[in-house]
Amino acid sequence: MTDLRTWRDRVRRIADFGYSTLLMPDVPTWQPAVGPTLATAAALTDLRVGSWVYAAALREPWSTAWEAHSLSVLTEGRFEMGIGAGRPGIEVELGQPAVPMAERRTRMRETVAALRTFDGSELHTPVVMAVSGPKSQALALEVADAVTFVLSADDDRAETTKRVRDFAGRGDIELAQHVAAVGDRVAPFMAPPSLDTAALRAADSLVILPDDPAAAAEEIERRRAEIGLTYFVIGADFAETLAPMVAKLAGRQ
Known part of the structure; x- marks a missing residue:
């Protein structure tokens, strides 16, 4: 601010x-x-x-x-x-x-x-x-309406997918996901500035999205279909970059 x-x-x-x-x-x-x-x-x-x-x-x-x-x-x-x-x-x-x-x-x-x-x-x-x-x-299964998983930078897609699916099979609860990086930029407040975005891509980590809006929308749809994630949180500095993604996913394009 x-x-x-x-x-x-x-x-x-x-x-x-x-x-x-x-x-x-x-x-x-x-x-x-x-x-x-x-x-x-x-x-x-x-x-x-x-x-x-x-x-x-x-x-x-x-x-x-x-x-x-x-x-x-x-x-x-x-x-x-x-x-x-x-x-x-x-x-x-x-x-x-x-x-x-x-x-x-x-x-x-x-x-x-x-x-x-x-x-x-x-x-x-x-x-x-x-x-x-x-x-x-x-505890979340008892009292929450939605959950977000605290993911480490080295969690790969397969590992995270299994973890989320195992949890989702135990209750009816919305699954949210914290996205700390977009392209080569890291969101302030959401991860340390030293986070290695190249390493995230190499690990196929879910804490990063492409900075191309069309590719980001495709990736969001994949995560919805394969893992069940429906709520995605990104840093405000990326709001304009990914605005076309939001419009596409909301049916406005």
Whole structure:
């Protein structure tokens, strides 16, 4: 984020390109807080908005659930709560006490439970859970509406396909995918800038898409057909590059 006017213009352009949802990371001091920023974005456009993702290592369940519920109310149901354990060491980097993984999962469960209580019978805030190992996957099957898998740079297509299919066979849940690189560019916030895009292509990794919109659309369709992935997240810096892909997939071309 540079200045507020530039950011507002970018939000409007993303909506005009045909994207469905605007997401933002949960890293204090990197950008303004998630709640007010997403509420502002939702007021500017008709986009859905969401956290990608609330970091349980940094957050207490009750207050996080109340923020998520409030965003659902303020956006008239256009908010989705992404939540995950948080990357290793994030709390220590920010001067907070270390939080064990088991405690992070407990916080995730308690956050979703509190959110369901706040929503009541009149509202259902979608929950997207970032998962890695079997314990977080089991939790997602219990409480989430969608999942995104935390993939390492060296996970190849065959390995990832098996992992996602094995999970998908256990429940009716939407499958999302975090795309960290497009062509030779890496998305800020989504991966380290040192990520080797040539190595990703050599491994046939799913965390990269071609920068040619037609080729990217073909690859998205392949992932839908072969793996069952239906929700794709890309960095905002790629929004204009891949706008023709979005138009094609949405039937606008």
